[in-house]
């Protein structure tokens with residue numbers, strides 16, 4: 001079964017064809033990120049205008065790369081929420097029109113849950129190797145979300161905890177902005193932190209014991225005050241600041257994920273979202289999970305970021321479930 005996925009929740013315009021919820025036949029992502037970077041964050045109006053221009057081109061390219069035409073598509077899956085309202089509208093309107101014109105069923109998919117589904121996708125070359133088993137604990141860490149789920153199966157995700165204030169990616173982005181490192185901040189902080197290992201700077205990240213929630217606004221403010229207090233000196237300290245911030249937030253994420261897996265007696269941990277590309281998070285979580293006999297899975301780097309393959313992949317299961325319901 002071939003599902004065409006469409007994703008336009010933030011600055012990306014993405015389309016993909018996925019076979020049987022697993023094999024990526026094509027995945028096209030066009031980003032307007034460069035047009036936003038000079039403003040230090042995403043400008044919704046610029047994002048949705050670019051998406052209107054790009055959507056038809058991107059969907060056509062995804063079909064061409066998959067070597068399929070619309071007739072061979074079984075259903076169209078589109079991101080329903082959450083995201084920028086104008087951007088979501090472009091994808092949903094396009095998908096609805098296409099579904100009507102081509103007489104293909106339309107499936108609406110949740111973007112956050114789809115980030116975790118990215119762990120089940122293969123490109124062909126990576127088909128060998130252990131695949132995640134459910135139930136699992138899922139951690140979504142992105143520019144807009146930091147959430148923990150209990151995933152019973154692809155249709156049942158239970159939210160266990162989420163950030164009470166800033167999303168983790170937002171904290172990376174705001175700190176990079178104040179340090180004049182550009183947007184998005186995650187990749188550059190990740191890179192700079194590699195040369196900043198130190199014992200003289202420490203920032204505390206709230207770990208909210210007895211709760212599965214997160215809080216990142218306190219550490220973000222502590223970093224901002226540290227930078228303001230040092231003014232010109234802060235520039236020399238940038239790698240150390242990056243390391244100290246990243247070290248504390250990664251420690252909280254790792255400890256919380258492992259604690260939840262143990263409490264729920266679940267031995268599979270799925271990570272997803274843009275911050276899942278962070279090299280320290282990947283390395284420390286995999287190491288700690290190994291020690292605790294938990295199997296931790298991260299998607300390949302392109303699948304951590306926003307893409308339409310994860311929408312098509314999860315869409316396959318929702319479609320199949322609807323079809324089964326109609327039959328019975």
Ligand code: KG4
Nearest residue numbers: 142143144169184186187274275277278306
């Ligand atoms: O999932 P995503 O592409 O978009 C949302 O759904 O929000 O995530 C984007 C976020 C940005 O905040 C970006 O700074 C962060 O992911 N990010 C990273 C890294 N690569 C991207 N954060 C930390 N380390 C990275 N290597």
Ligand code: ZN
Nearest residue numbers: 142273274306
């Ligand atoms: Zn996302």
